[in-house]
Amino acid sequence: MPMTDAELADLYRDYIACLNRRDWPALAQFVSHDVMHNGRPLGLSGYRAMLEKDVEAVPDLNFNVEMMTCDPPNVAARLAFDCTPTGEFQGLAVNGKQVKFTETVFYEISDRRITTVWSAIDKAAIEAQL
C-alpha cells in the first residue's frame, strides 16, 4: 500500500532524528541495502560510512529540515546546517570556522526505505564565508 504524504513526512523526520543522534545501527530501518547516492551504488554500509566520515569531519553536524515536500514515493528537502568543520570540508579549507549552508536532497522511498538519494550542497555559500 502506498504511503500517504503524512506517513512519508513522519518517516523522513524519524530518519533525520536518527542521523542527529548518530544512531547508525538504526539506519537500516530507513535506508535500503541497495541505496544509490548521486548515482553511485553505495549500499547501506557505504551510506553509513559516508555519514560517519561526515560526522568525523564536522563533529557538531546537525541536520535541520528547513523545507520539505512529500510527494510519494518522493521526498525533497532543504536541509540547513550551522556547524564547524574541523579541517577540510567539501574540498575547502574551513579549518574550524563556523559556517552556514544548505543542502538540497531528493529521495525516492520504496517499502518504507530510502532507495535513491540526489544531493547537492551549496558550496558557493561556504566559499563566500571563508
Add this chain to the structure above:
Amino acid sequence: MPMTDAELADLYRDYIACLNRRDWPALAQFVSHDVMHNGRPLGLSGYRAMLEKDVEAVPDLNFNVEMMTCDPPNVAARLAFDCTPTGEFQGLAVNGKQVKFTETVFYEISDRRITTVWSAIDKAAIEAQL
C-alpha cells in the same frame, strides 16, 4: 481553493516551458509581483532581469525538469542543465566549455503564482568539469 498536486505539476511545467521559449511577457502568469529569490525581494521585474542575464550568459540554456515533487503549496524540483556558458558563469571562467550541472529549487506558490524561490546550483559539479 487549494491546488491539487496534478494542477501544481501542470502549472510548474507550463512555467518551465515559458522559460525555455524565453517568453518574458508571459512570466507574470507564473511569477508574483512580490517574488522573493533566495531571501532577496526581487519582484517580477528583478526576477525577469535575472533570467534575461542568465540567458545572455548562457545562450543555449534549457531548463530540464529531472525530478519534481509537488506538495501544495510547495514544489521542489531538480533541474538538469547541459549548456555552454560563453564567459564567466557562477564566478567560474567557463568560457565556452560545455558543462553539465543541476540546480535544486524549492518554490512556494500562492494564487497560482510563484511567491518564494530557494535555489542552489551545484557549483562543485561545474568546477570539476573545468
